[in-house]
Amino acid sequence: AQKVTQAQTEISVVEKEDVTLDCVYETRDTTYYLFWYKQPPSGELVFLIRRNSFDEQNEISGRYSWNFQKSTSSFNFTITASQVVDSAVYFCALSETSGSRLTFGEGTQLTVNP
């Protein structure tokens, strides 16, 4: 069975700090996909990134970067120089090619204070 764990329930930082959101997953499949979504207070789930299990290259998009490590089953997300607009709930999610579900972690509430 697949499982996603986001151990950090809430994180609070001051603007311009760097922050890393942790995501650990469990799966028996060798082929799977990992996702990060952002949910601001307005409610919409905004897609951030999709990564397949064969691509362990780290990715950077502006202030966002993702560190995928199969050896530790982790897919961590770092925001550099955080801004107040980054305040949101961030969900890590996993889907297996053998399954038909997107499994979400419990989410991490990030608050960036001015």
Add this chain to the structure above:
Amino acid sequence: DTEVTQTPKHLVMGMTNKKSLKCEQHMGHRAMYWYKQKAKKPPELMFVYSYEKLSINESVPSRFSPECPNSSLLNLHLHALQPEDSALYLCASSHSQAGASTDTQYFGPGTRLTVL
């Protein structure tokens, strides 16, 4: 364009009312989803439509009735709801048929439902 639209944004209804939630996408996606999200929790899958046919029903009570009139539209008909059904209802779509859940799901802004 990765836009999924949902109407209404907010809905308040009594337990005897009948109402409908609407979802629309124009990305040519063939899979559409309904999720329910309670406060401080991740979304929970309710229904999946693939090529306009219901492919997954996560044992949702019959007071929730989905409908997919065409490939761009998804409705959720509500009848005789309970106060515990109050939640954010999210619609999503993805490129390929359900089961190929590795495709990215794009979500709408949701409908905040309050049942009195």
